[in-house]
Structures are given as C-alpha cells and as structure tokens.
Amino acid sequence: MSSSPQTTAKGYGISDTKKYTDFSVKEFKLKTLTPDDVTLDIEFCGVCGSDVHTITGGWGGLNVPWCVPGHEIIGKVTHVGDNVKEFKVGQRVGVGAQVLSCLKCNRCHEDNEQYCPEQVDTYNAKFPDEVEAQGGYSTAIRTNQRFVFSIPEAIKSEDAAPMLCAGLTVFSPLIRNGTGPGKTIGIVGIGGLGHLAIQFAHHLGAKVIVFSHSSNKEKDAKNLGADEFVLTSDDKFADKYFDKLDFILSAADASVIPLAELLSTLKIDGKLTSVGLPDEPWKDLQPQAMASNAACIGGSHIGSKKEVNQMLKLAAEKGIKPIIDEVLPMSQAAKAIEGVKNNKVRYRYVLKQDLA
Amino acid sequence: MSSSPQTTAKGYGISDTKKYTDFSVKEFKLKTLTPDDVTLDIEFCGVCGSDVHTITGGWGGLNVPWCVPGHEIIGKVTHVGDNVKEFKVGQRVGVGAQVLSCLKCNRCHEDNEQYCPEQVDTYNAKFPDEVEAQGGYSTAIRTNQRFVFSIPEAIKSEDAAPMLCAGLTVFSPLIRNGTGPGKTIGIVGIGGLGHLAIQFAHHLGAKVIVFSHSSNKEKDAKNLGADEFVLTSDDKFADKYFDKLDFILSAADASVIPLAELLSTLKIDGKLTSVGLPDEPWKDLQPQAMASNAACIGGSHIGSKKEVNQMLKLAAEKGIKPIIDEVLPMSQAAKAIEGVKNNKVRYRYVLKQDLA
Numbered sequence: 251m252s253s254s255p256q257t258t259a260k261g262y263g264i265s266d267t268k269k270y271t272d273f274s275v276k277e278f279k280l281k282t283l284t285p286d287d288v289t290l291d292i293e294f295c296g297v298c299g300s301d302v303h304t305i306t307g308g309w310g311g312l313n314v315p316w317c318v319p320g321h322e323i324i325g326k327v328t329h330v331g332d333n334v335k336e337f338k339v340g341q342r343v344g345v346g347a348q349v350l351s352c353l354k355c356n357r358c359h360e361d362n363e364q365y366c367p368e369q370v371d372t373y374n375a376k377f378p379d380e381v382e383a384q385g386g387y388s389t390a391i392r393t394n395q396r397f398v399f400s401i402p403e404a405i406k407s408e409d410a411a412p413m414l415c416a417g418l419t420v421f422s423p424l425i426r427n428g429t430g431p432g433k434t435i436g437i438v439g440i441g442g443l444g445h446l447a448i449q450f451a452h453h454l455g456a457k458v459i460v461f462s463h464s465s466n467k468e469k470d471a472k473n474l475g476a477d478e479f480v481l482t483s484d485d486k487f488a489d490k491y492f493d494k495l496d497f498i499l500s501a502a503d504a505s506v507i508p509l510a511e512l513l514s515t516l517k518i519d520g521k522l523t524s525v526g527l528p529d530e531p532w533k534d535l536q537p538q539a540m541a542s543n544a545a546c547i548g549g550s551h552i553g554s555k556k557e558v559n560q561m562l563k564l565a566a567e568k569g570i571k572p573i574i575d576e577v578l579p580m581s582q583a584a585k586a587i588e589g590v591k592n593n594k595v596r597y598r599y600v601l602k603q604d605l606a
Numbered sequence: 607m608s609s610s611p612q613t614t615a616k617g618y619g620i621s622d623t624k625k626y627t628d629f630s631v632k633e634f635k636l637k638t639l640t641p642d643d644v645t646l647d648i649e650f651c652g653v654c655g656s657d658v659h660t661i662t663g664g665w666g667g668l669n670v671p672w673c674v675p676g677h678e679i680i681g682k683v684t685h686v687g688d689n690v691k692e693f694k695v696g697q698r699v700g701v702g703a704q705v706l707s708c709l710k711c712n713r714c715h716e717d718n719e720q721y722c723p724e725q726v727d728t729y730n731a732k733f734p735d736e737v738e739a740q741g742g743y744s745t746a747i748r749t750n751q752r753f754v755f756s757i758p759e760a761i762k763s764e765d766a767a768p769m770l771c772a773g774l775t776v777f778s779p780l781i782r783n784g785t786g787p788g789k790t791i792g793i794v795g796i797g798g799l800g801h802l803a804i805q806f807a808h809h810l811g812a813k814v815i816v817f818s819h820s821s822n823k824e825k826d827a828k829n830l831g832a833d834e835f836v837l838t839s840d841d842k843f844a845d846k847y848f849d850k851l852d853f854i855l856s857a858a859d860a861s862v863i864p865l866a867e868l869l870s871t872l873k874i875d876g877k878l879t880s881v882g883l884p885d886e887p888w889k890d891l892q893p894q895a896m897a898s899n900a901a902c903i904g905g906s907h908i909g910s911k912k913e914v915n916q917m918l919k920l921a922a923e924k925g926i927k928p929i930i931d932e933v934l935p936m937s938q939a940a941k942a943i944e945g946v947k948n949n950k951v952r953y954r955y956v957l958k959q960d961l962a
Contacts, residue, residue, distance in 0.1 A: 309894075356849075357849070357874065360874075362874050365898060367848065367898075426900070492723065493712075493713070493723075504892070504893045518713065518716075518718050518721055519782070523900075523902070525893075526893070527894050528893075531888075531889070532892065533887070535888050536860070536883070536887045536888065537880035537881075537882070537883055537905045538905065539905065540904055540905025541883065541905040541907040542721060542723075544721065544779070544782070544879075544904060544906050545905060546877055546904030547902055547903050548893075548901065549893045549894065549896025549901060549902070550896075551897040
C-alpha cells in the first residue's frame with residue numbers, strides 16, 4: 251500500500267429501534283485494511299426502504315449497538331490497496347448493499363457473490379474480524395474492491411446512488427428472468443424500486459404492464475415507460491390479464507398485494523418475484539394459488555458486480571435515472587426516513603455529505 | 607355412433623362432508639354423449655388424498671348435491687364415438703383427475719390441457735351443460751377421448767390406477783423441472799405421491815434425496831431408489847444439504863413442512879414445487895425465505911395426456927409401480943377413506959368393482 255489511510259470515519263447512527271429518528275454523530279472504525287480494499291470519501295447516499303425496515307426493527311433487532319444506515323453510496327476514492335488495479339485515487343465510485351463475501355465459493359466464482367453464505371451487509375453487520383460494518387450516512391467507507399463499482403460519466407452522482415440498491419435489486423431479477431423483446435413483464439408497486447424497474451424493463455425491450463392500487467401513479471408509470479397501467483382495486487383486472495404475463499416483479503409490500511390474482515395473470519410456469527421484503531408474512535397463501543398455471547413465487551437479493559456494471563451501462567446509454575424527490579443534507583436523515591416510512595417520497599431521497 | 611350406449615351408471619357417493627363415510631349407492635347420469643367420447647366399465651379405482659380433502663370439506667364445500675369420488679380409474683371400453691380412432695371397444699384404458707377442457711385454447715393446443723381455464727375435474731364438478739361429473743367409485747364413466755389413456759400391457763390394472771393421479775401429479779413437475787442425469791432432486795414426504803416420485807426421479811437418472819420426518823420410512827425410501835434419506839427432525843439437515851439440490855418436489859402437507867430449511871438446500875434459482883395441497887395456508891412465509899438463493903416455490907396440477915403416455919411408458923419399461931396396501935371391494939370405500947385420512951395407508955388403496 252502506498253500510504254496509511256484513515257482508520258475511522260464519522261456517521262449518523264441510531265442505537266434504539268424505538269427511537270429510530272434519534273440520529274447521533276459518532277466516530278466509528280472502518281473495515282480493517284487489506285491489500286484488496288478501496289477507501290472512499292462519501293459524497294451522496296440514497297435512502298432505501300431497507301434503512302427504514304432495519305432501524306425501525308421491522309426486520310428484527312439491531313445486530314450492532316449503534317447503526318449507521320445507508321447502502322446507496324457514491325464517493326471519491328482516497329486510497330487503494332496494492333492488489334487493486336480497477337480503481338485509482340480520485341475516481342468516482344459507488345458501493346451498494348453488500349461489502350464482502352468469501353470470494354472463494356462456487357457462488358462467488360459464478361457471479362453470484364450476493365448469494366454467498368458469508369456475505370456481509372453494508373451496515374447492521376459485522377466483518378469476519380468482528381469490526382462493525384457501518385453504512386453510508388457517514389464520511390467514508392472502506393471495502394473489498396469486488397464491492398466497489400465504477401460510475402459511468404453520463405450518470406450524475408445523485409442519480410447513480412439509488413441505482414446501487416434500488417436499481418440493482420430490480421435489475422438483477424428482471425434480467426435473470428428473461429426480460430427482453432417479445433416478453434410481457436408485470437411490475438407491481440411504483441416506489442423507489444418500482445419506478446426504476448419500469449424503466450429497465452421498458453429499455454430492455456419488454457412490454458411493461460404496471461399494477462398499482464393508486465390511480466394517481468398512472469401518469470408517472472406511463473412516463474417511465476409502462477405500456478399499460480392496471481388498477482388492482484378493479485376486481486376484474488385478473489380476468490383481463492389472464493395468461494398474459496411472462497414474469498412479474500413485485501416491488502410492493504409482499505404481504506398486502508393481491509397475490510392470487512396476480513399469479514393468475516402469469517403464463518404456464520411463470521414466476522412472480524417479490525423484492526418487497528415485508529415485516530409481515532403472507533396471509534392465507536396456499537400452493538393451490540399456483541396450481542392453476544404451475545406458477546411460482548420467488549425471492550431475490552440485490553445483484554452481482556457483473557449485473558451492476560451491466561445496469562449502469564444500460565442506464566448511461568438510455569438515460570435511465572431515478573426520480574429524486576429531494577436531495578437533503580445528511581443531517582436531515584430523520585426527515586428522509588420519515589418520508590420513506592410514511593410513503594410520502596416520490597420516489598427517492600438522496601442525502602448529501604455535510605459532515606466532512 | 608355404432609349403437610346407443612348406456613346413459614346412467616351407479617356409484618358410491620356422499621352428500622354431507624360432515625358424514626363423509628356415509629356412502630350411499632345411487633344411479634347417476636353419465637356425461638351427455640358426443641362423437642368424441644369414450645365410455646368404459648370401471649374395474650378398479652385408486653383412493654387418492656384428493657378424495658379425502660374433497661369429501662371431508664377440507665378444500666371447501668361440495669359443488670354437487672351428491673358426490674362420487676375417485677379419479678384413478680381403470681376399466682374396459684364399452685363404447686366409442688364416431689370421432690374416436692385411438693380406442694376400441696374391449697380395450698383396457700384409464701381416466702385420471704380431469705375429464706374435459708375447452709380443447710381450443712393455446713394451453714390445450716400446447717399439451718397444457720390440465721391448465722385450461724375451462725378444465726373439468728373428474729368429480730365434484732359439472733360439465734358445461736350442467737350434468738354432474740361423478741368419479742370412479744362407480745360402475746362406469748364417459749368422457750372425451752383426450753382424457754382417456756391406453757394402459758401398456760406390462761402394467762397390471764390395480765397398479766396402473768394410482769398412476770393416473772398420484773403418479774402423474776409427481777411425474778409432470780419432475781420432468782418439467784429437469785429431473786434427469788446430473789441433477790439432484792429432493793422428494794419431501796413418502797406417501798401415495800412421494801413413493802412414486804422417488805421411483806420416477808431415480809429411473810429418470812437423477813440423484814434422489816428423500817426428506818421425511820419419519821425414520822421408519824427410510825427402508826422403503828431406499829428400496830424405492832433414494833440415494834440418501836434425510837430426517838427433517840434433525841435440526842442440522844439444512845446445513846448439510848446447503849446449495850445441493852436442483853429441484854425439490856414436496857408431496858407432504860405444504861403447511862407443515864420445514865419450508866425455510868428446505869428452500870435453503872436449493873441451488874441458486876432452484877424451485878420447490880408443492881403438490882401437497884393442504885387445507886391450511888402456509889404459516890409465517892415471507893419472501894425473505896427465498897432471498898438468500900433466489901429460490902422459488904411453485905405449484906402444479908396433474909399433467910397432460912402427453913405426460914401420462916410418457917409416464918406409463920417409463921413405468922412399463924422400468925417396472926415402476928405403486929406399493930398397494932390393500933385392494934378392497936368398492937363397498938369398503940369408507941374404510942379406505944379413513945385409512946388415508948389417518949395416514950395409515952402404505953401407500954395406496956385400490957378399490958375393486960363390486961356393483962356391476
């Protein structure tokens with residue numbers, strides 16, 4: 251390594267899920283340095299639904315005593331380890347929702363590092379040496395180069411940030427399930443994830459059917475590339491779309507969508523993948539709901555570095571970008587969290603560095 | 607048509623799901639004759655879990671005032687319509703769990719007639735002209751030739767009967783999900799369906815891992831072709847089989863299997879298909895259970911005629927057959943129903959004609 255980089259950073263974190271907007275600024279230890287690490291100064295960080303689920307305890311208690319959320323991170327490289335050839339000091343890069351995996355298993359070797367059983371989340375997690383992983387509502391982050399991404403020049407930093415979790419989370423299942431010309435793809439829920447999914451599916455060449463319970467989202471859906479907009483409050487919608495869809499990506503709260511009706515719109519052997527990870531389980535789901543067309547319900551977890559690069563290339567070429575409600579100073583993280591929690595955001599908040 | 611065939615038959619039916627063993631013998635109307643119909647005198651009928659779910663009301667109330675169950679039917683052709691070239695009077699044939707579909711839609715044209723939205727179940731259902739469809743605990747059945755199957759000479763009638771629902775229900779999802787050489791297939795539950803699934807998966811060339819909560823099923827599982835037997839009461843089983851399975855077919859009650867643990871044994875993008883259709887919904891299932899490997903949970907419904915023929919050919923070639931606990935006279939249907947309901951059957955009862 252060329253020089254000794256910083257060992258700590260400062261961030262906005264919380265320590266009690268019952269007081270999830272009580273952010274305190276503290277110093278914390280960065281990942282223990284290795285020759286494969288990249289260190290960056292953070293400039294922007296998107297505010298993700300995961301941040302809300304985590305700090306409100308919706309997905310369970312905290313795994314660390316004090317937690318800095320944020321995993322849609324854009325910044326400038328300040329240090330690279332000796333093994334790092336892909337990045338240079340000063341380069342603009344991003345970090346998403348994963349900061350480590352074993353890098354040795356089949357899954358890691360086959361561009362499925364997001365499914366490595368030793369994967370480490372960007373925050374509310376610990377590195378193997380027990381150093382706590384803290385997120386992007388902070389001044390800096392350090393992690394293994396596999397989990398650092400180049401950002402194409404054509405994409406503005408604040409637009410790139412939400413791509414790294416929201417974008418990737420929808421892009422990966424879309425391409426893994428054949429989204430492209432000749433396919434009819436359903437997108438359920440138009441929020442931080444869904445509004446990017448509509449654009450990706452459209453620009454990948456598919457016919458895009460958007461399902462929503464809010465009629466006031468129709469205009470946005472069409473502007474983003476939806477070919478058709480379907481109100482799920484219309485109790486006839488399932489009949490109209492029977493046997494029409496090749497794949498459905500649900501970015502809505504999985505526990506409240508009209509699951510049986512949506513499944514019935516799938517062709518034989520079709521799949522509905524839910525990337526909306528709710529606090530509550532499905533209600534009254536039986537295999538019978540999938541017996542009339544051999545449909546299935548699937549899960550997905552972010553995406554691989556290969557997919558990040560593919561996504562950013564497509565976004566740069568096609569002008570795909572998030573609709574950003576507001577860029578707020580990081581000190582207003584609480585305001586952003588409340589806006590996401592109360593479903594007021596249209597469609598993403600991005601925090602801008604104000605600690606460094 | 608060469609002559610006017612019978613218009614009625616006699617059967618054992620029930621009229622109250624609370625008194626599901628109170629079988630009465632009555633005469634009922636056969637399907638209204640068309641030139642595409644085959645009429646057969648029934649010799650044997652298997653007793654399926656569906657019979658129990660239906661007549662006990664587990665899947666909901668009856669759709670007809672009096673219901674003759676039974677959809678694993680073997681008999682001899684007594685009449686064929688003018689359009690029927692595949693079958694001759696006197697020929698041994700079978701009928702399974704479906705007796706009609708529209709025969710015009712894409713699904714019907716593409717060997718997916720079991721997923722036709724106008725499909726008619728063999729019993730507890732009505733034909734489009736409102737004639738009630740009655741099952742195989744009876745003297746005769748008439749239906750469209752598409753839903754009548756030739757039985758290879760090598761298979762005994764009592765062995766062929768359970769193939770037509772139990773066999774097909776597992777064979778179709780096995781072959782549609784790639785069961786064959788080089789694949790590792792999990793079978794959950796060893797009962798009427800599972801004990802056939804093990805044999806099919808084995809003879810299709812896959813490595814077969816059987817999951818069960820009963821250690822007393824191990825010997826049977828191995829004899830039927832299981833390469834490994836896994837006790838799901840061992841709380842370490844999921845760790846041992848992590849990332850090992852290509853596909854899992856669950857023939858157990860879907861609401862009580864250790865679903866999250868089973869899903870974790872699947873490779874990336876693997877599927878668990880449940881053909882066990884329980885009375886109760888899944889408990890506490892969230893998409894999170896499928897997020898760690900992009901797994902999915904699917905359904906399936908019997909199979910197509912093409913698959914019946916493929917299954918019976920394989921069974922004849924490889925000597926695959928059900929283990930029949932007992933062949934009972936049809937008048938003892940109640941005994942068989944209780945044996946299935948109380949999970950005492952090992953592994954199938956077959957009823958023999960005693961009314962004709």
